Amino acid sequence: MRDWWPLPTRARSALVAGLACAFVFTLGGLSARHFVEVRTMEQSRFLTTQALTQFSFTHFEGTRYDGPNRPDFPVANTSLDGTTFEVVLDSGQAAIRSHNLATYYPGQPPLPPLPPNIVDPHRTATFGKGAVAGADNNLEDRTFEVEGLSMRLPAELVNPPGRSGYFFFSGLTTPLAVPEQPEYVNATVYVFVEPYYTERALGGVDGALWIGIPLSVLLVAAAAWTVAGRALRPVGAIRAEMAEISEHALQRRVPVPAARDEIADLAATTNATLDRLQQAMRQQQRFVADASHELRSPLAGLRTWLDIARSHPDQADWPSITDRALGDIDRLQALVADLLLLAEQDGKHQAPSGFVDLAALAEEQSAERRYLAVGADARDIRCHAETEAVVQGDPAQLERVLRNLLDNAVRHAESTVSVSVTVEAATVVLEVGDDGPGIPPADRERVFDRFTRLDDARARDAGGTGLGLAIARTITRRHGGTLRLADSPVGARFVATFLRADVPGS
Structure with a gap:
């Protein structure tokens, strides 16, 4: 049956090793990439929850927040700084939005407010092109996980020029007016789980995979090619020696590699086979020589007696010559029968x-x-x-x-x-x-x-x-x-x- 994959053993070994390496490394790389993605997203969710919790602790323990309208004090930093967030009043009005959300999506409808004291970690928000498109708009055509927390936020009485009344605190230049004069307002704070850290980590992993996997495959294939060549080198030596061995050079033997492996076993078995073949050849040659001698002796004796009798027919002792001839014929017959029996037994298995x-x-x-x-x-x-x-x-x-x-x-x-x-x-x-x-x-x-x-x-x-x-x-x-x-x-x-x-x- 013809080999269905007609490639040299060396090339076949390199190809199989390369394919196996590509499969294993790709599977391992994808698994590692998935692990990095899951862990970094878990970290992003944890940081989002932590920022949301810290924000509530910062503002609701009996302290008052100094709003941005105090000209002699800067706006205070909060745990939401640097994140994408949105604060929605119970009326459904967006009170505060992060800079990127307010800049690129001013017309984006706010998320719905939550009932009091409710946490919602499973909401999503989808963004389209936005008012300003481009490379700086990192929200464009994306869907984000959003964590929400319903809480009470303090309202502060400020006196901007030309206005009076109670205003909800915010990081806006113009505070948001509220219809009454409360000290606190009910609002829902939404913080977006940002995948940017995960994407940067995956970018590094993808770059390593795109470069590392092909290089690893090529390295393993080259190593398999080299190792297979070295492993098959004794086979070439065995083949070359076997090509030189003939019936007249049965004393030659194939080289046995020093390594104790299957090729060494093959060489040892080949030498053992050559030993048996040489022994069989010697035995056959000796047998042929002995058989020819044994056959020649009675034939020579029979011919001698017959030549003597023919040369001197009147003086020949024909009964004695006949007895001797019959004896030689019997001996030849027994010898031929034994030779045939040996040949028959040698052929039986x-x-x-x-x-x-x-x-x-x-x-x-x-x-x-x-x-x-x-x-x-x-x-x-x-x-x-x-x-x-x-x-x-x-x-x-x-x-x-x-x-x-x-x-x-x-x-x-x-x-x-x-x-x-x-x-x-x-x-x-x-x-x-x-x-x-x-x-x-x-x-x-x-x-x-x-x-x-x-x-x-x-x-x-x-x-x-x-x-x-x-x-x-x-x-x-x-x-x-x-x-x-x-x-x-x-x-x-x-x-x-x-x-x-x-x-x-x-």
Whole structure:
């Protein structure tokens, strides 16, 4: 299946890292921006409430306010200075407005008055273009939160030129006249929650995000590109080395990085595979050389006898020549059969699924060998087998294992061959021993190699092809078992171990 994203690994890593960084940083930046916006607006609301509360405390604790008409005193500062505010009388008339509100929106209807002793923190006010538009009009086309507080404000008797009576105090040049002569008037003070501090803070955050996020994405992508390149550099070295390795240079190995990571594991696995491949190649070459030698010997002997007989047909001992030729042909036939069997076993990967009673098989093979053994080949073959020694496998192949072990034991025994089958907790053990010369411990593994010959006692003229034990071990391993040479007081003792099988329905 073709890769749906045909990009080099290095570029893909940088792109994925950059996209992930952009997503995470954008999400984090927006979250931070929202946090700043919420906190600064909360602070603006708190300052608005604090200014409103301080204004009420300043003017309603039995003190009187000196109005702006005293020529020898300046207008007193209050907590509303510098804010956008509006004072509305109970009549609905705007008594006082902040400078920006009075300048840019003189015709703006006042907010409705509140009932006495009421606080309203949830009102809003919307402004349009205003009487004076421009950059200085920071109220234009905006909606503001407004906090209102109903309270009593003191009224002061002033005497401006040409007028007399009670006037409500204010920061206006001309005080506002009231219809009666009270000392206090009911009014509602509205203070606007100004978002300017929040907007300035968000402007700084937005600038940092617009610059920081792209730079961070580029930095992370460049870092991912560099790191991926360094991480893939050993892969390039492995690829270059693998390209140079051929069947004539299997001794070469790929470099293993010093870092203990997946690439190092890949290099180590590759070298282990090359080790097995080199070993298999050597084994194949040795096998081919041995097989060609083993095949060449009987063919050369057969050709020699036939050439002699053809050169001197009147002097040839044709019965003897025929016997020798048939012997060489039998040997060739056995060798070819064993080679074909080894090739067949080497190509198999699926374990057999039948069931075989090794005890019955051992009894049968021992009885057959005792019946066929005559003359010099006669041996005392003893068999001790327990019943129901069932293993999972192919009957013909397991029979070949036992037959090869018996052939080997009969060929080298002095007088006695012993066969035993025992059942343990989870295994079945097959043992075949002889009272022959035995095998030195140093050669106990080598005898299972193909075409292995140890000494004169186990030489070619003793019969066999040199493949019997190799075939027996190969078949045993295919059945999940083991075949080895064990210690014995006399002769050789071969031990094959198989997993015990539970026969369905038994």
